[in-house]
Amino acid sequence: MPNQISKLIISLLASANFLGSSSFAGQVPEFFRSRTGDVGKVISSVKKGSVRLEAVSPGGRPVYSVSYGEMEPYVRTANFVSAALSGHPEAFARRAEGARPVLMVIAGVHGHELETVVGALNLIRIMETGKDFRGRAWDEISEKAARYRLVIIPCANPDGRERVPKNSFVGLPADTMTYYGQGTRADGTMFRWPWVKEYHPMVGGNVGFLGGYFNDQGVNIQCDDMFFPMAEETKAILRLAKLEAPDLVVNVHSHEERGEFLISSFVPPAMRARNKEIADRYLEVMKKEGVPPCHFTRELKDAQGFWAMDLTDALYHVSGAMPVTFEGPHGCSDSLAYRIDYDGILDTHLIMYRELLRIGLEPGGFRGKPGVPRGNWKE
Numbered sequence: 550m551p552n553q554i555s556k557l558i559i560s561l562l563a564s565a566n567f568l569g570s571s572s573f574a575g576q577v578p579e580f581f582r583s584r585t586g587d588v589g590k591v592i593s594s595v596k597k598g599s600v601r602l603e604a605v606s607p608g609g610r611p612v613y614s615v616s617y618g619e620m621e622p623y624v625r626t627a628n629f630v631s632a633a634l635s636g637h638p639e640a641f642a643r644r645a646e647g648a649r650p651v652l653m654v655i656a657g658v659h660g661h662e663l664e665t666v667v668g669a670l671n672l673i674r675i676m677e678t679g680k681d682f683r684g685r686a687w688d689e690i691s692e693k694a695a696r697y698r699l700v701i702i703p704c705a706n707p708d709g710r711e712r713v714p715k716n717s718f719v720g721l722p723a724d725t726m727t728y729y730g731q732g733t734r735a736d737g738t739m740f741r742w743p744w745v746k747e748y749h750p751m752v753g754g755n756v757g758f759l760g761g762y763f764n765d766q767g768v769n770i771q772c773d774d775m776f777f778p779m780a781e782e783t784k785a786i787l788r789l790a791k792l793e794a795p796d797l798v799v800n801v802h803s804h805e806e807r808g809e810f811l812i813s814s815f816v817p818p819a820m821r822a823r824n825k826e827i828a829d830r831y832l833e834v835m836k837k838e839g840v841p842p843c844h845f846t847r848e849l850k851d852a853q854g855f856w857a858m859d860l861t862d863a864l865y866h867v868s869g870a871m872p873v874t875f876e877g878p879h880g881c882s883d884s885l886a887y888r889i890d891y892d893g894i895l896d897t898h899l900i901m902y903r904e905l906l907r908i909g910l911e912p913g914g915f916r917g918k919p920g921v922p923r924g925n926w927k928e
Contacts, residue, residue, distance in 0.1 A: 577717045578891050580682035582670050583663035585610060585711050588704045591670050597677050603702065604785035608765035610707035612782055614789060617676050618698040621648045623794060629869045639922040641869045642794035650909040651698040653795040653870065654902070655786060658770050658860065660709020660761030661730035662803035663716065664877050668898025669703040669801070675899075683892075687899060693906040700793055705782055706770055709761035719880035719891060723805050726879050732760030746772055750779060771800075775863035783860065790868035796923060797915045798870040799905060800861045801898070803879050805887050808835065808897035809843035811874040812852035815862040817926040820871055821852050823917050827873065827908060834904055840896045843876075844886050869924045871915050875901055 582591070592600055592613050604612040623642040626632070632640035656669035671681040672690070676699070679691045704710055718726045724739070731745040735757045740748075750767035751759060762769045768780040778784045790798060810828035812821055828847055835842035864872040877897050878889045889897070913919040916926070 577719075578683075580671065580895065581667050581717060581891050582682060583657075583666040583710065583716065585704065585707045587670060588613070588666065588707070591673055591703070595673065595677060598673070603789055604781045606706070606708045606764055606782060607780075608708040608711065610711065612702065612705060612707060612785055614700055614702050615673055615676075616698070616700045617694060618649060618696075620698055620793070621645070623648075625794075629791075629867060633869070636927075637922075638869055638926070639924040641924060644923060649696055649698050650797075650914055651700070651793055651795040652905060652909060653790060653793055653798040654699070654701045654801065655705055655798065656702060656801045657704035657706055657710055658800065659730060659802060660706045660711070660763075661713045661715075661718075661726060662761075662801075662879075663710065663713065663718075664803045664879060664894050664898070665801040666704050666710065667895060668877065668902070669701055671895060671899060672902055673701060673703060681895065681899065683895070687903065690899065690903050690906060693903075693910055696910060697906065698793070698795075700789070700795070702786065702789070705786060706761075706764055708764040708766075712759065712765075713761040717880070717891070719889075719894070720882045723879075723881040723883045723887070726805070726881055728758070728760070730760050731762055733757035771802075771860045773860065775858065775860065775866075786860070787863065787867050790864050790870060794868055794924075795870040796909060797905065798864050798868070798872050799901075800864070800872065800874045802874060802876050804876045805879060805881050805883070806876065807841050807843045807878045807887070807889055808901065809847065809876055811861075811876060812847050812849060813861055813865070813872050813874065814852045815858040816865045816872065820865070820926045821849060823871065823915070824852075824873055825849055826917065827905075830908075831901060831904055835897070835900060838896070838900055840893055840900060841889055842897075871926075877901075 598615045598617045601614050603614050623644045626640045629641040632638045656665035674682050675687045675690050680686050713729045731740045733739050751763050752767040770780055770783050773780050773783040812824045832842045861872045861874045880889050881887050909915050
């Protein structure tokens with residue numbers, strides 16, 4: 550009986566009133582590319598960058614990285630935790646004076662957050678051609694990125710992305726996004742956040758529709774066991790971060806609101822403060838650009854770590870990088886505070902990347918303090 554109820558509810562959710570008509574889906578612009586097939590096509594077109602297979606998902610789908618700029622040598626005498634506890638965290642990756650900054654981008658950790666894949670694929674397009682898929686030039690991104698080691702994972706959870714049939718949530722109710730993102734119980738009721746995290750991995754008879762949060766193993770990569778990861782995708786992300794020792798890693802997500810940086814919790818106080826500076830700066834830049842950002846400002850007190858670290862925090866502890874979570878907009882229609890169009894969503898992401906590229910080349914770089922050794926976040 551529960552399975553019959555689940556099928557009935559899924560059928561109702563597929564109606565035009567809930568999911569939007571097919572004519573609306575047909576209005577998704579060509580530049581808004583996020584399908585796993587789109588990822589494959591972009592990967593196959595890369596000529597200036599280097600492509601590497603980082604993992605194969607439980608569903609047999611590839612997880613790629615694309616890198617630009619030379620990987621310059623560094624000297625490592627300790628893993629990061631040991632280096633940090635020595636009082637010299639830079640011992641994890643001592644680089645030569647003037648070595649290029651390293652920026653790592655992770656997109657598509659949650660399969661329904663397809664806008665993150667759109668942004669990452671357009672960033673790769675800019676790196677290859679100087680223009681996004683709209684044909685719009687981003688000269689500053691091209692010029693500044695040429696001075697970086699830039700590493701991009703365009704879709705970290707291809708299983709989840711493949712499971713979600715939508716190509717956009719623009720103009721659709723937030724419940725549509727929630728259904729496809731977090732899935733349903735066997736009786737068809739939606740799990741919703743944060744209760745969806747009570748069951749992990751998401752397997753067994755209580756699961757109706759498995760949402761895009763999860764890979765085919767039922768693992769939410771963002772909330773994996775960071776000490777003993779269950780997902781090959783999680784292992785690959787942490788392994789790549791350890792290898793690259795980035796100065797900053799941005800874990801790109803989507804939410805109902807407009808674009809903003811969250812403030813990481815389980816990192817040094819100086820890093821949280823710098824995270825807050827970058828978050829505030831981004832909101833001001835967006836206002837000047839005329840692209841609507843998040844309508845409220847995050848505060849340091851919001852970053853109190855009460856329970857446990859997630860993937861973003863873990864990236865610091867394995868690589869020494871400043872880890873930041875960026876939340877871009879889905880474009881859902883429930884509130885005027887959420888509404889933004891396709892161009893606005895893409896610009897939200899590309900302006901974010903441009904701003905990070907600017908910051909890393911300024912005096913003091915991502916650390917924000919000239920003369921402080923890279924990787925050292927002591928006060």
